[in-house]
Amino acid sequence: MDFKRNIWLQRAYTFVVCVCALLLIGLIVSPLQRKAWGEVRSLQPELNLKEVEGALGQGLVIGLLGGFRTIIADMVFIRANVYWEKKDREKTEALINLTTAIDPRPMFFWLNGSRIMAYDIPIWRIREAGGLDDVPKSVQDEIYQEQAQRGIDFIDRAGKYHPGDYRVPLEKAQIYNNKLKDTEKAAEYFLQAYHSEDGPYYTARIYAELLRQMNRQQEAYDFYRQLYNELPDDPQANKPVVLERIRELEDELNTPAMQRLPAQPGERYLPGYMQEDLPIGVKTPFGDTQVPPGEIYPYPEPAAPAGHSH
Amino acid sequence: MEAPAIRIHSLVKDFRIGLRGWKLRAVDDVSLDIHDNEVYGLLGPNGCGKSTTMKVVLGLLEPTVGGCEIYGVPSSQVKSRLNVGFLPEAPYFYRYLTGRELLKFYAKVCSVEPGKIKPRVTEVLEMVGLTEAADRRVGTYSKGMLQRIGIAQAIVHDPKLIILDEPTAGVDPIGSAAIADLIRALKAQGKTILLCSHLLAQVEGVCDRVAIMDRGKVVLEGKVDDLLSKHDQQSLLVDTFPEAARADVEAALAKHGAKLTGVTTPRISLDDLFLKHTGKGGPKQS
Amino acid sequence: MNGICHRILTIGRNTFLDAVRQKFFNALVILSVALIVSSRFFRQFDFGSGELKFIADFGLGAILLFGSILAVVATAQLFYSEIENRTALTILAKPVHRWEFLAGKFLGVFLLLAVFTALMAGILGIMLYWRESSLMDRYGDQFGGQRLVSYAGLAGFAVLQWLKLGVLCAITLFVSSFSNTNLYSVVVSFFVMIICQLQYIARDSWESIGNPALKGLVWGLSLLFPNFQMFNVGDVMLFPHDATEQLSAGTPWMIGGYGVVYIFVFVGLAVFAFRRREI
């Protein structure tokens, strides 16, 4: 058959050449691509197809997979915020769930979402039910409970995509503390947040303070002592505040002087509560005045004690 | 002997139409030689294969059978087009460029020396009578002006062979007369021109040789003078011609065995009339 | 050689001018700029550094989305306008090789994409810098005294994005070189793009497929199409301090090299398919 005259032979030839060329190149670059892709891939979370497919039509799934998940998730989240402004509970919640299903990577979707569920939506629901004054207290409590639980469940799912991120337990702890008034659980999660990587120092202090609220002074004291040892000399760590708490607890527990934490360099004179009943026999650089272990600054410190955030 | 400007030998061009590869024979076994410094006209009804022939000559289409050479170089080679300018039918250019920018672009593509581009562009614009519109965007040009800028881009790099597909389509009679003059001037410069046109009067005026095509085949080919003169008849032009004089003439002719076959009043052509009344004062676009 | 470069550059420049002077391009640029800038005003998140990520995500998403549209539509449009307006005839009737014509077309669109990504990345960078500065004043502790956004990373990522769009442009050119209508090549190119975005699924799963025939097929498919997900490194490059793992120094170069290889391959195939096309 005359090759030049047969259009199908020609087309087939072109096609075969193109496919072969692409295959060949694919083979040649495959070591390079395997190496680079292996690395890029390890940095990307798995796409949660099941969740998305339930919520969306097929078309969007394809668009999503097409690499536009970030921008689509952003758009959906913006939509959710539009409904948030209109205080439309169902749509807000649905769209927040959709957002994180599309792109679970950005933490602020999770945080913002759980806050809306735990803090904003109960108010809307009570208002819908007739307002703060008319709805019976028991019903209000129930709504608060329910929504707080939703917020917790929601942020719990973030843990799957961000294992070890301190913001997940921190957020949970805050909801337990502020909304469910479950000090026990709140303390547990504050501690977990502290132990997570990059966990902020203040979470440990909150944990100990919650122990104190639960009248577990000794436990709190022991924890503070250990914390004081662990903490680096970083202004962020607020060691003086920890020391202050230790001194408070020593007083509360009436710890014998010998078992108390020895005087610390740079320990500040803390006005207000220790001056009156100082342990006997402790000397100060100024003479016989009884002062707590530690130094007194030669001049009075004008500043209020730092870090009394809770 | 030097190679002819264009040699087309037993050219056949089939187009496939439809998915199943039905074939349409657009050019059927055409052989032509176009000599150096000659104005050659390709005539024929619509769809007879004129444009297709030109495209094959330029290597834009592949011949099915046969082939073409330009100055001895096969059309399939890019270097055969080094000295060729082409105006396609119904041209339409980058509408966002001005006429001058467009010509500069084509000059650059044709590797005209950078220093010579500017004067050459101005010169060519003058030749096609577009000087005044040179700095307007091509998108605003009228049909005839597009045709002119098309001719300008075909000659901007001073090629030896110029192929014009319907150079006067849509151009007013003054313009076509100017284009005819331009073609004659190019011939005088030693260029070879291949053109096709439906304005036969004009073709008659500029072409040295013509070929008439029909359904892909060349049906007649030769020198214009040879093809058009009726060698067995002559005509007389007389200022006033009374009845009596006519009888005398007939008698005189009869003496020589010749016969007066008819008397007509010669008419000037509409073209001439148009030119006379619109004033052939050069191109007049603004 | 000199003449070839000269011709390709001339055609490329002309293509670029053609695109820039079209309303479509300008509208797309304005839209993308508006989108990037507006991300600042959608909502105030009281998340400190989280908001930066949102802006960055949104901006990069806009660049990818509009860049892809631009790469596909501009390439197809600029190519077909040449064919339809018969300007390709006038150019190819000059001593210009067909491959030079295609290379020039590609170069023009590639230049257009360069301008587009540079512009968008620049605006995004300015937005991020501005926002970051004001957030640092308010939430200093989250920043630990240093900037969170790596602006060098942004620039590097913009280059990678440009190369990716270049591959897409080359693919469109390849499709256009044999397809007959503008619409067809736009649709097919978008389709190919989606496959390229998805092919990582095939690539990652072929090892776990039992059926040898299916395995071979999946393997072949994953070789046929370039892997566009490789270029999804915006997060790591923009926020290197945040990421748990870092990209090693050579990886962006490898990804870039991958893009360049595929640009050449697809332009080459476009030339091959275009070589005997009747225009």
Ligand SMILES: Nc1ncnc2c1ncn2[C@@H]1O[C@H](COP(=O)(O)OP(=O)(O)OP(=O)(O)O)[C@@H](O)[C@H]1O
């Ligand atoms: N690309 C193509 N595909 C299919 N058929 C074509 C193609 N180009 C031309 N033809 C056909 O080839 C024949 C010759 O066309 P061509 O354009 O050469 O005619 P022409 O002599 O230039 O006519 P006109 O005087 O109208 O310009 C026509 O029947 C036309 O339909």
Ligand SMILES: [Mg+2]
């Ligand atoms: Mg024609």
